[in-house]
Amino acid sequence: MWATSLLTGLSLIIVFCLENSPVLFL
Structure with a gap:
């Protein structure tokens, strides 16, 4: 379940x- x-967490970041x-993302 750690995945x-x-x-x-990555999505929030x-x-x-x-x-x-x-x-930075353009």
Whole structure:
């Protein structure tokens, strides 16, 4: 079940980065 937690954490980090630094992902 650790994989699910890891994927959730990565998703939150990605969303956080996208919301704060969208230019880096263009």
